Amino acid sequence: MKSAPLNPIKVLAIVGLFLFASCEKEDAMPSAQFNETEETSQEVDLNSVMEDVDEVTLSGFQRSGFANRTLVSMEEDLCEKVNIEWFPNLKKMIIDFGAGCTSPRGVTRKGKMIVTYTGRYWTPGSVITTTFENFYVNDRKIEGIRVVKNEGFNEREKFFSFRITMERGKITWPDRTFRTVESRHVRHIFLPNGDRGIVYKVLGGSKGKNRMGNDYLIEIKSPLIYMERCIRSGIRVPSAGILSLKIPSREEMIIDFGREVCNMEVTITRGGETKTITLPRS
Template sequence: MKTTSSIFRVFLFLATLSFLGSCDKDSDPTITEPDLSAVEESLEVMQITEDMDYFTLTVLQSIGVNGRILNDPFEKICAGVSVDINDDQKIITIDFGDGCTSPSGIVRKGKITITYNQNFLFPGATVTTNFIGYEVNGLQVSGVRTLVNQAIDLVNNQITLKVSMENGQVTWPDNTFVTYNTDQERVVKLGASGYEISITGTANGQSREGFPYSSTVSSDLIVKQDCVETGVLIPTAGLMELNYRGFQLTIDYGQGSCDKTILITYPGGTKEITVD
């Protein structure tokens, strides 16, 4: 009888442990949402970059082989912008002055200089962009951005560009800043209704809080001119992986809709946000 009682007590003890373990497992807290500040900062940088590409391509497409302006589309960049093309020195100066506002509400100020060795439609063409007191919506931009025409496909009317940003920096009004370097390939398809850009590549840098980050495009990012002109300065499709503070985040830009909604997936959850 004593032996049976002992066995019963052991069984009851093990059953109790099992029950408590089950309850503890069921009550595990949800994994805390990771720091998404780097995502927001990378989106700010991306919007500045796509805005820059928009008016850079607008200017470059307006120049003939001999440096003559074939058309004058600059008012759609912003009213009052000054574009000076010196084909002898192969330098273009885009001067936004003390500030001008685009039709989509983007405020730019300062200057950008574009140095080129030949018409950018020719393979081997190199276009280098420098910034002089340049700001977008109050954010200061510095660094050196280089585009190299690697190939042109006349059948499909597209250009393959090698694009890099060295010593890139975006500074906020409170003097905090993001640094970034990029190594990308951009396939620009030109059409009657505007361009479409397919982007692959990597980026890395430091956040405003001083932490390193890196990102890789895992599914081509798609940027469309008609979306950019309405103020949608982020890709309309594609996936990007972002590594920051021990987390890997996936940023899903959608399936082609011209909107500012993205889906962020992180270990343990997802979050949909709308880009300002």
């Protein structure tokens, strides 16, 4: 029996449907999706949580009288229910937020931070290592090993220098998506000057996988500036500084935090196009 000849129009229609389905599937793949606002929010979210972790660690040292109080005293933001256990013989501290509590500035934390140290916080050469046990900040689960090394005091410019690393870092959001991070940063903490309060200057970079599973690379092009007065008002976005964010097969994205203003606005440039966005509060 002879086969009926194929109708050219039908063949083209079938091929078209196949190509359409293939393109649709490709567009649905994580690597094909990119959103500048989402990428920026992820990075800012991660950085603000890490800054919070470091501040909680310092607050623990201050409460235990092991932070050289005469040099710098940070205004702590811990809830009343937090339990800080001190084991001086083991050079260890456990900061336990239990099932969760909210600080005066509205930060909700739960779980434990386990801190080991070689010396006082502000003493040059001290190494402070923080790990986490079912620890959450504003419903974001934090994992990894945070190491802070005091590299001394700059007499001329009046700042302490800390070298900070994050190994096997991971932040997981309530929808179970996550971002991994390996980072190398240098943080300068400037002594208060008049009404200015404490100022942080952060340099360095990081890498990992974003919430879509894509590799990313971050480089701080201009130091990120965090100001105590902004943090006190609940704004943990850098007040100044510029980041470069690179994802394979995508154009480089430049994130500009402005010029030392306490707000949630950032300017994003990619592919010759620039836009200003307001980041959501955590």
